[in-house]
Amino acid sequence: MSAERTRHRICSVDELEPGERILKTVSDREIGVFNVDGKFHAVANYCVHAGGPICEGRLSGMVTAEAGEWEWDWAREGEILACPWHGWEFDIDSGEFLADDQYRLITYETEIEDGTLYVVLGGA
Amino acid sequence: MATQDRLRSIADLDVVIDADAHISEKAEQLVPYLDEPYKSMFSGGDKESANVAKPGYPKDELFRALGGKLQWEDVSTAEAEMEAMERFGLDHVLITPTLNLYLPIFSDERYAHALSKAYNDFVVAEFLDDGPDGFKAAITISPLAPDKAAEEIDRLADHPDMVGVIVGSTGVFPPLGDRRYDPIYEALEDNDMPFVLHGATGSFTSAHPFIKRGMKSYGELHVLSHPVTQMFQMTSMLGQGIPERYPDIDIVFQEAGIGWIPFTMYRMDNEYEKRRSEFPTLRKKPSEYVKENFYFTTQPMIEPKQSKYVAWFIEMFDGTDSLMFSTDFPHYDFDTPEELFNMIRNHFGAEEVQKVFGGNAAEVFGIE
Numbered sequence: 419m420s421a422e423r424t425r426h427r428i429c430s431v432d433e434l435e436p437g438e439r440i441l442k443t444v445s446d447r448e449i450g451v452f453n454v455d456g457k458f459h460a461v462a463n464y465c466v467h468a469g470g471p472i473c474e475g476r477l478s479g480m481v482t483a484e485a486g487e488w489e490w491d492w493a494r495e496g497e498i499l500a501c502p503w504h505g506w507e508f509d510i511d512s513g514e515f516l517a518d519d520q521y522r523l524i525t526y527e528t529e530i531e532d533g534t535l536y537v538v539l540g541g542a
Numbered sequence: 543m544a545t546q547d548r549l550r551s552i553a554d555l556d557v558v559i560d561a562d563a564h565i566s567e568k569a570e571q572l573v574p575y576l577d578e579p580y581k582s583m584f585s586g587g588d589k590e591s592a593n594v595a596k597p598g599y600p601k602d603e604l605f606r607a608l609g610g611k612l613q614w615e616d617v618s619t620a621e622a623e624m625e626a627m628e629r630f631g632l633d634h635v636l637i638t639p640t641l642n643l644y645l646p647i648f649s650d651e652r653y654a655h656a657l658s659k660a661y662n663d664f665v666v667a668e669f670l671d672d673g674p675d676g677f678k679a680a681i682t683i684s685p686l687a688p689d690k691a692a693e694e695i696d697r698l699a700d701h702p703d704m705v706g707v708i709v710g711s712t713g714v715f716p717p718l719g720d721r722r723y724d725p726i727y728e729a730l731e732d733n734d735m736p737f738v739l740h741g742a743t744g745s746f747t748s749a750h751p752f753i754k755r756g757m758k759s760y761g762e763l764h765v766l767s768h769p770v771t772q773m774f775q776m777t778s779m780l781g782q783g784i785p786e787r788y789p790d791i792d793i794v795f796q797e798a799g800i801g802w803i804p805f806t807m808y809r810m811d812n813e814y815e816k817r818r819s820e821f822p823t824l825r826k827k828p829s830e831y832v833k834e835n836f837y838f839t840t841q842p843m844i845e846p847k848q849s850k851y852v853a854w855f856i857e858m859f860d861g862t863d864s865l866m867f868s869t870d871f872p873h874y875d876f877d878t879p880e881e882l883f884n885m886i887r888n889h890f891g892a893e894e895v896q897k898v899f900g901g902n903a904a905e906v907f908g909i910e
């Protein structure tokens with residue numbers, strides 16, 4: 419991203435409790451901001467598969483299988499964002515698509531200052 | 543490959559027809575349209591007990607919606623279908639059923655026939671007669687009583703928005719080359735209607751029980767369900783000479799993607815060449831019937847990173863003459879027009895792309 423670095427207010431920090439999300443339009447982009455156990459993640463509401471509303475998808479965990487183990491498990495609850503359209507699963511922190519790391523969601527930095535939550539666009 | 547002008551944007555398409563637009567009809571919505579005795583049977587009794595509360599379509603243990611990761615949108619009303627049309631920029635939709643694709647695996651052919659009639663009347667009353675001009679549908683039949691299915695085709699074929707006949711193709715047994723289905727083919731011919739075949743993963747439990755039991759997840763099963771269904775039916779129809787016996791019927795295979803088409807037809811050519819005396823009805827190679835009589839909806843597009851491979855598949859069966867764009871919305875593997883458009887626009891000329899997005903469907907279904 420080469421454009422100039424700009425900062426945009428999303429809400430006050432107390433308005434977004436752990437487990438909650440908020441969807442905002444910021445300089446013509448729809449961005450979802452998630453509070454996952456006190457850590458904030460900002461993601462463009464545009465799935466890299468076919469443009470689905472990724473930020474409306476279920477944020478939950480993933481099914482895992484340890485090498486050599488017969489039983490499967492559920493892990494990383496709260497960190498995996500699934501697209502409601504075709505089910506592509508992404509790591510909400512890195513934006514990485516779990517089935518192919520050539521794809522990733524557009525994510526943004528967040529900042530907190532004086533109890534206000536911002537997303538940062540451009541300038542990276 | 544054509545080198546004439548290319549289409550640059552999806553806005554250049556004259557018309558977009560979705561040749562497989564599902565509605566998600568609910569069993570309870572059909573009850574008021576059921577003939578007796580089924581209507582009364584489903585109107586009383588203990589609502590908690592499964593088969594009294596609503597017609598009993600089959601169920602299985604598969605995690606269709608991935609525990610809520612997938613949103614299974616409800617398109618059970620005309621309004622919801624209109625929203626889908628707007629969302630994807632569709633001019634016409636061929637409305638296809640969801641639950642009523644399961645009719646071939648019912649045990650009772652009377653009951654399956656009654657449900658097909660109720661579903662058709664529901665579609666006419668709640669979608670076609672009230673909906674926008676873009677709504678078209680196919681008459682849904684149960685193959686279990688072919689004479690009754692033929693009556694159902696005759697009953698509704700004059701409806702201006704009923705533009706074809708559809709059967710759930712998973713579980714039609716014996717497969718559709720069998721002579722017991724002649725009444726259906728005759729009704730199709732008399733009424734000049736295309737025959738649409740659509741598989742259903744949920745029917746595998748009884749249609750192909752070993753495949754269902756061997757596949758441990760919906761994903762594993764779904765790799766096979768649609769193409770295996772369509773290969774099974776197409777092989778039977780070709781082997782028994784359906785396109786030779788009924789040359790005027792256009793046959794449309796839905797929802798199996800495109801990869802299986804060249805594979806099946808060239809493999810069948812190979813058998814025909816080596817074992818011709820087992821196919822005495824045929825007057826030419828199976829692949830030639832495929833190119834002339836058979837049509838295919840596009841979804842789900844296989845998605846190799848290089849679109850040239852998709853183009854090669856399409857060229858192998860002259861696909862720009864027979865493919866019809868489809869979304870399959872609202873099912874989880876739906877395609878958007880953009881996905882298909884971006885995959886083919888650099889490989890085919892403007893006219894060919896226009897045919898895939900609307901021209902072929904308009905011709906087969908008589909949509910103006």
Ligand code: FES
Binds near residue numbers: 471506
């Ligand atoms: S648009 Fe998100 S998975 Fe397809």
